[in-house]
Amino acid sequence: MKAIKTNKRYKLVIEAIQNYIIENNLEAGDRLPTENELAEKLQVGRSSVREAVKSLEVLGVIETKAGEGMFVRTFNFLPILENLPYSMMFDRDDLSEVLEIRITLELANLKKVIENIDDEHLKKIELVVEKMKMARKTNDIVAFVEADERFHELLFEPVDNELLKKLLGIFWTLLENAKDFSKLADPNLPAGYKKHRAIYQALAERDHDKLYDLMERHYEASKKHIAANQLKVGV
Missing domain, CATH: 1.20.120.530 (GntR ligand-binding domain-like)
Known part of the structure; x- marks a missing residue:
């Protein structure tokens, strides 16, 4: 993942997470990096990562399980x-x-x-x-x-x-x-x-x-x- 330098950070964080899933051939149920890890890799604040995660949850791309982390979700249109x-x-x-x-x-x-x-x-x-x-x-x-x-x-x-x-x-x-x-x-x-x-x-x-x-x-x-x-x- 490359560092993100823009005012529209959360939108690019969304794109970065989607690319990460594709490039690493992740499937439904596979674990994603934590919010802290994503923030560090992308060199953005946790708030931008959190906003991106919420958007991806709404879109049905990922799901967050309390105490377990973030996972790729079975695609649902x-x-x-x-x-x-x-x-x-x-x-x-x-x-x-x-x-x-x-x-x-x-x-x-x-x-x-x-x-x-x-x-x-x-x-x-x-x-x-x-x-x-x-x-x-x-x-x-x-x-x-x-x-x-x-x-x-x-x-x-x-x-x-x-x-x-x-x-x-x-x-x-x-x-x-x-x-x-x-x-x-x-x-x-x-x-x-x-x-x-x-x-x-x-x-x-x-x-x-x-x-x-x-x-x-x-x-x-x-x-x-x-x-x-x-x-x-x-x-």
């Missing part, structure tokens, strides 16, 4: 995803690209949904559609958006893939932090309810082609709505 919505609020100007990712993921997993869904789960989705119906009658946009989110959450629950669920959840997190949130819901609630009712019926019939077509058209409308309102991410 979920901690990165949990912090992604926060960082994206500052790095993105709009939701369009995020929506494109969501569309690709959801359409690609519709077959798995149909293969795994049972009647009990279909009933849960039907109840959410009924909530949309009530929100439509009272013109409650917030309640409709909440039901919309729950609809899509339940739709992909039968797919046993936590990473997929996290990725899909990012869209809603960004949506809820968008400026002019009230504009995100299409004001035409009757049409929105009708679309989701049709999607539910295609799912109940286990008709993949029909379901795919309805979902694709639903997203095309969402893309146009977001583009038209120039919705921005951020507070």
Whole structure:
């Protein structure tokens, strides 16, 4: 390890620790140098090392065990995803690209949904559609958006893939932090309810082609709505 000479020490300490893991071919469970040893090798203060260690723990790269030391952790993508919505609020100007990712993921997993869904789960989705119906009658946009989110959450629950669920959840997190949130819901609630009712019926019939077509058209409308309102991410 080379000595670090910069004002942004903790960021370079992070990079140095990552390089150390790679260069020494360390694997999950292997022990890392102590904070004191790292501070001495890199010629930085312990506070910089401590800050870097905390960041790497959040990212799921290392773990600290009380009384034992620091160890390389089995890679887990979920901690990165949990912090992604926060960082994206500052790095993105709009939701369009995020929506494109969501569309690709959801359409690609519709077959798995149909293969795994049972009647009990279909009933849960039907109840959410009924909530949309009530929100439509009272013109409650917030309640409709909440039901919309729950609809899509339940739709992909039968797919046993936590990473997929996290990725899909990012869209809603960004949506809820968008400026002019009230504009995100299409004001035409009757049409929105009708679309989701049709999607539910295609799912109940286990008709993949029909379901795919309805979902694709639903997203095309969402893309146009977001583009038209120039919705921005951020507070």
